[in-house]
Structures are given as structure tokens and as C-alpha cells.
Amino acid sequence: MTEEQLTHLRSIIIIRIGAIEASLAEDDPESKPVAPDIAIGRLSRLESMQSQQMILAQQRRQQEERERLKNALGRIDKGSYGTCGYCLSPISYERLEAMPDAVVCMSCAG
Numbered sequence: 001m002t003e004e005q006l007t008h009l010r011s012i013i014i015i016r017i018g019a020i021e022a023s024l025a026e027d028d029p030e031s032k033p034v035a036p037d038i039a040i041g042r043l044s045r046l047e048s049m050q051s052q053q054m055i056l057a058q059q060r061r062q063q064e065e066r067e068r069l070k071n072a073l074g075r076i077d078k079g080s081y082g083t084c085g086y087c088l089s090p091i092s093y094e095r096l097e098a099m100p101d102a103v104v105c106m107s108c109a110g
């Protein structure tokens with residue numbers, strides 16, 4: 001992988017982390033005013049609990065992805081980025097571009 005490609009992947013990761021953090025901040029129930037009664041009244045208690053569960057599950061996925069992306073940045077800094085964790089062969093640039101937090105190469109993932 002060239003220095004240029006690595007710089008490009010690093011900026012993809014940083015942009016992705018920023019997007020996740022913006023989305024997490026938006027979904028944070030503490031950052032939102034209490035919904036007016038009229039909005040709650042249209043949802044049953046169960047429905048509202050289910051949608052809360054879905055939001056929490058989505059947030060967990062985003063937090064996990066953010067962790068993986070931060071780890072990827074750490075690997076870029078250490079110079080170990082783009083190496084398969086199983087077979088130690090280089091992960092293709094195309095794969096990293098599509099999935100910058102990938103830790104294994106295509107054949108090990110498959």
C-alpha cells in the first residue's frame with residue numbers, strides 16, 4: 001500500500017468516526033427534550049419500549065464500529081494497518097476502502 005492510499009484510508013476512517021459521533025449525539029435521549037404527550041399518546045407503551053430498544057441496539061452497533069475504527073487508526077500509527085490478523089498477508093486496498101476497520105483479509109474472512 002502506498003503512503004497516499006494510507007492517507008486516504010485514514011481520512012475515510014476519521015470522517016466515518018465523525019459521522020458516527022454526530023449520529024450518536026443526535027440519538028442521545030438526554031440531549032432531547034421530553035417528547036410532548038401528544039407524540040407519546042400515539043404509540044402504545046410496548047411500541048415505545050420496542051423503538052427504544054431498537055435505538056439502543058443501533059447505538060451499540062455504532063459504538064462498536066467507532067471502537068473498531070479507532071483501533072484501525074491506532075494500527076495506522078503503529079504501522080501494522082492493512083495486515084491480516086490470521087495469515088499476516090496484506091489486506092487488499094479495495095477491501096480496506098470498503099471496510100476500513102477490516103482486520104482479516106478476504107480469504108480468511110470467507
Ligand SMILES: [Zn+2]
Nearest residue numbers: 084087105108
Ligand atoms: Zn488472511
